[in-house]
Amino acid sequence: MELGEIVKGVEQTKLSYLYDSYSTSFEAKVLNAVHEQGKSWYVVLDQTLFHPKSGGQPTDVGELVIQGVKANVKKAMLVNGVVVHYVKLEKELKIEKGMSVRGTIDWGLRYKYMRRHTAAHLLDHCVNLVTHRINKTLGSWLGEPTYVEYQGIFEDVLLKQVEEKANAFISQGLEVKTEFLSKDALKEILDSPNAERLPEIQVYRIVQIDSFEKIPCGGTHVKNTKEIGALTLKKTEKVEGGFRIYFEV
Template sequence: MTKPLFIDNAYLRDAEAEVFAVTDEGGIILDGTIFYATSGGQPGDSGTLTWDGGKIDIATTVKGERGSIVLVPAEPNPLPPVGARVMQSLDWERRHRHMRVHTALHLLSVVIPLPVTGGSIGTDTGRLDFDMPDAPSDKAGLEDTLNKLIGCDFEVRDEWITEAELDANPGLVKTMSVAPPKGAGKIRLVRIGEGGNTADLQPCGGTHVRFTSEIGTVRLGKVEKKGKQNRRVYLHLVP
């Protein structure tokens, strides 16, 4: 397995690692990585790897077999050999924007308290699909409430529960389309706020900002009908 260093610290921009393997397709597997692999609607990270005598750009990152994380080179250039020590560097601006959008979408699921049927995260825009037969009647009011929540500057942190504890509290799961990964015996929760001042608490394996104020101002975009019971709500970071 690749150790996902971003779980403990999503703000690591650079880190050393050892090349554990190279896939038949030319992907690079490290023993530990700061690169987030595409999942849960969040894109895989990009950046660079450098080592003694070489450098390569990483276009994206995906999940591999048996818990591995595979860094996908942008070009078919020479790869670092297995066992080499490398320095991995994130495209931090891109990653941080994903973190801002992702955290904002958690709060969107608070101001629209309906089951989530899908979602996607980009550098400027994100969206959630809701089990919602009719479009919101007061989108401006929802946007105002969302920005007020962001402005509360809630702390965002993770905590862990057992799979049995999650089974006993099914209301923690907001997403209908993606179930929290099981099999490791524990589930990661992301909490926005603290104690009785908790704004949101749900299972999530993605990366988030430390405080909601980092998100900045957002605006709600168009609402699309995606089926009899589904509405897609877009969210945009305001430059």
């Protein structure tokens, strides 16, 4: 099944998790539903709390309840600004446009990704501080194993310093703030570390820890650095054009 076909002519999904990362349940309407095979369907909703795999953050999983039938959400995918939920029903049901849905995300998994995501931004800041330069982000993965990746070179002897700085900021309990910007307003801060990796969406969200750099980000974050807990930097690794730092929270 072509995902592009499923989202054709469907309006962009309201990404409710951008406005409240701590919400776990929501009500929505089916905008499109395409049968795959057996009890598996692709479902598009008008809004969702399921964060799709994007920006290095893995997909949320959880469940949708449609007409009293439970559907396990195996993954959520972002296609042209539309979130497609790939679900497996527990009983046969013909899912149709206009049906009401109650969705619930797996909070344990989500909260882990929130803590890791905020930790990744904190690492961006601390790597810059310790190396005395701006290190452009090449990528990150907040699943297993967890890492951030930067352009340039890095000396392993600095890893402990980065870890100490990050843990000091964590224990200070710094506020994590978010604000929303249009694409134009965003251009003013386009020298941010991950500017080239932004998804194609209408409104951009800026995430800022305390008074650190403003980072465009569509991910989910904790409200306070204390929630990250202890951060451990495992090792570094050379990658094409840069380096990777593996971490755990």
